[in-house]
Amino acid sequence: MIAVAQPTTTWYLLLSALLFAIGVVGVLVRRNPLVLFMCIELMLNAVNLSFVAFAKRMGDIGGESTVFFVMVVAAAEVVVGLGIVVSILRRTPNATTDDLSELKG
Amino acid sequence: MMQLFVFIVAGAMVLGGAVGVVLRTHPVHAALSLVLTLFGIAVLFIAQDAQFLAAVEVIVYAGAIVVLFLFVIMLLGIDRAEDLHVEPFKIQRPVALVIGAGLVSLLGIAVIASRQHPVPTVTPSQAVTDALADPHDGNIRALARDVFSDHVLAFELTSVLLVIAVVATVILARKPRKGETYITSGSAQ
Numbered sequence: 667m668i669a670v671a672q673p674t675t676t677w678y679l680l681l682s683a684l685l686f687a688i689g690v691v692g693v694l695v696r697r698n699p700l701v702l703f704m705c706i707e708l709m710l711n712a713v714n715l716s717f718v719a720f721a722k723r724m725g726d727i728g729g730e731s732t733v734f735f736v737m738v739v740a741a742a743e744v745v746v747g748l749g750i751v752v753s754i755l756r757r758t759p760n761a762t763t764d765d766l767s768e769l770k771g
Numbered sequence: 772m773m774q775l776f777v778f779i780v781a782g783a784m785v786l787g788g789a790v791g792v793v794l795r796t797h798p799v800h801a802a803l804s805l806v807l808t809l810f811g812i813a814v815l816f817i818a819q820d821a822q823f824l825a826a827v828e829v830i831v832y833a834g835a836i837v838v839l840f841l842f843v844i845m846l847l848g849i850d851r852a853e854d855l856h857v858e859p860f861k862i863q864r865p866v867a868l869v870i871g872a873g874l875v876s877l878l879g880i881a882v883i884a885s886r887q888h889p890v891p892t893v894t895p896s897q898a899v900t901d902a903l904a905d906p907h908d909g910n911i912r913a914l915a916r917d918v919f920s921d922h923v924l925a926f927e928l929t930s931v932l933l934v935i936a937v938v939a940t941v942i943l944a945r946k947p948r949k950g951e952t953y954i955t956s957g958s959a960q
Contacts, residue, residue, distance in 0.1 A: 689789065711808065730824055749944045
């Protein structure tokens with residue numbers, strides 16, 4: 667019987683850190699506003715993953731209920747953000763984030 | 772063995788999808804890479820006994836949010852590839868990579884250094900403990916006990932938040948009626 671390493675909480679947290687950093691790099695590099703929102707989703711999911719890992723580690727369900735609320739806030743944020751993107755791109759098609767220096771209509 | 776295999780496969784899905792979101796030039800491809808990441812996250816949730824959250828992840832994220840992205844992409848007809856070779860600021864990408872690498876190393880050092888710390892003891896309420904003991908649907912029961920007892924006010928407030936978000940989006944995204952203009956200063960429609 668070979669002793670195989672089991673994935674521990676540390677592994678999940680390291681994966682979550684990698685995912686978060688990829689999201690940060692995406693927000694800093696990409697210029698399409700829609701892709702920026704997707705990268706923000708990546709970061710939110712990284713945090714959700716670490717919340718669930720901690721909930722499992724501590725045997726406390728509170729981390730999972732926090733993830734539940736984070737998902738609600740993420741949904742609301744995407745809805746409002748995409749509404750803003752729609753109204754901006756309707757005025758100036760092919761706008762990149764460099765062009766979005768103002769929110770006024 | 773099985774858990775290790777699941778972790779490696781799901782982790783590869785998560786990271787591969789995330790890299791795809793950042794690197795794919797076409798917005799539709801980026802959205803589909805995001806779906807890959809979200810499914811990987813859902814698998815990892817199940818591996819950590821968070822079955823309800825895994826289901827919500829697939830339904831809400833992959834089912835609703837990504838579809839919303841695809842709707843906006845197709846509604847606006849901006850489904851053309853972005854040229855990643857255009858680089859407005861020469862230093863932007865190296866700086867972004869340095870920031871990303873620094874973030875990973877800082878977080879990794881923090882995680883590995885704190886491995887030896889004792890786990891703080893959390894004493895959940897008796898109802899949550901009893902619910903968790905149920906072998907069949909303990910996770911959902913415990914989550915429901917927690918959300919609807921300790922966090923019931925926050926739960927009600929999320930409904931207000933969602934209504935506000937929907938109303939705001941409808942107002943933001945509608946076309947102005949004929950003869951109606953938004954308040955503008957300078958740049959007229």
